[in-house]
Amino acid sequence: MTSHALNRLSATRVAAIKEAGRYADGGGLFLFVDDTRRRWLFRYTWHGTKKEIGIGSARSLSLAKAREKAAEFRAMLATGKNPKSERIKAQRIVTFGEYADAFVETMSPSWKNAKHIAQWKMTLTTYAAPIRSLLLHELDTDDVLKVLKPHWSRVPETADRLRGRIENVLDAAKANGLRDGENPARWRGHLDQLLPRRRKSRQGHHAALPFDQMQSFMSKLSDRPAVAARALEFLILTAARTSEVLDANWDEIDLRQRIWIIPANRMKAEREHRVPLSDSATAILIATPETERTGLIFKRTAEEQPLSIMAMSMLLRRMGIQATVHGFRSSFRDWASETTNFPNEVCEMALAHTIPGKAKAAYRRGDLFNKRCELMAAWAKYCS
Incomplete structure (x- = not known):
């Protein structure tokens, strides 16, 4: 059953309502307000069960339009039709x-x-x-x-x-x-x-290639002609994340200064990140003719389509490598920790990690770029 008292609300009242709750207009029409939404609902009883159906957002649908829709639903009920079932029937062609x-x-x-x-x-x-x-x-x-x-x-x-x-x-x-x-x-x-539960990883980390296998792997990778192979090489040499490489744009590259500047809106920490480009990383870039250095750096077609997010993972699978793309960041970090004397803060900044605690306060004024240049040059030399 619906209330017989209609049109309790006014357009002015609807606009003024800020507090969360349900506000009745009568005839089964309600304005529902919470922290994120303002929407119209129609409540009714069908075969003894209370039901409700959404009418639309109150931000885009006026009170007058909501009342028209509620009147349509009341007319359906009067002829023995369920408004929700009728809506589904009307939308049967939606796949x-x-x-x-x-x-x-x-x-x-x-x-x-x-x-x-x-x-x-x-x-x-x-x-x-x-x-x-x-x-x-x-x-x-x-x-x-x-x-x-x-x-x-x-x-x-x-x-x-x-x-x-x-x-x-x-x-x-x-x-x-x-x-x-x-x-x-x-x-x-x-x-x-109906399905088995996922087994949790014992380590809880992305599978990484041991860093002492990097030279052999990079040699095999360089023999691959695919764009995905060049993208993966670049990712490894810059210790970058997958999305950062797939969406890398020539406008972000300064070949003269040998810097890749990733804007804040593409970074996980939402801060601009400057990446020093080693000789090896720069060589990958300059292999592209100067006239073609526009738009995406790594693309699968001439229509500026980025590589699939699975492109590098599938390449690893075809090469028989039991490691993830993200795991190469761990390979880099293990190498830096176990074989070099670079400070922890330099290594963490190379990975664009947020440095916690007192160290963050001490290093927040800069990004240790010059020291990271030395680190990435050493990593490129090791990989080759």
Whole structure:
């Protein structure tokens, strides 16, 4: 049943409401306000069960429009139709792939960097390919399992992220009234009864190549002609992160000063990072003709498409190397600690790590760039 008293709110009152809560307009229409959202809801009873359906954001949907929609829902109820079921029927042509793409586009402005956005797009297109053509409201547990099982034991971390992203998309679809029932990608109390739990790594670190194998590995890597091989060489010689290399742009490079300046918005610590370029790192860059030094440094096509986030990992796999791309930062750190006398602060700054405690206060005025030049030159010499 819905309240008979209609139009309790006014546009002025709606604009003035700041405190979290539910505010009734009457006839089942409510304004819901919390710390992050202002949205319209329609509440009703169907066969003795209380239900609610979202109408839209109060930031973009006026009170008048929300009342029109609530009136449509009351008319459906009067003719024995469930508003939520009717909405799902009207949206039957929406596929999981279409909705997933729209979800990424909607959420991407709130995500930290381009790498995170690219990861979402890749998992929801490449790995979730088997369910992209399925109708959103018909997706069930068997469909989710068909996507997850091929990857669950082989690449468990990737599979778990995929599961979580499918779960997020389906949760959003339910919030928008495009699905009913439980989320088939939910782990606790559902998929945890159907899939084995991930085994935690004993070390809790990315697998790293022992630094005493670096010379042999780099020699083999230099024989590979692929762009991914050059990107991996550059990553190793600069001790950079994957995203920093994949999104590296020629505008960030000063070949005369031999510096790579990574802007703050691409750094994990959100601070600009200056990377000294050794002879070996510089040689990788100048191999590109001067006329082609625009846009992305490492790209897979002439259309400025960055390398896939899996490109370097797949290269390692083809080479039979049991290590991760990120693990080369550990290889560098182990080498620096065990074979050199460079101070800890210099090594940590080379990795763009935040230095905690008193050391941070002592070194925050500079980035020890000159000392890091010596460190990276020594690392390049060791690798060659």
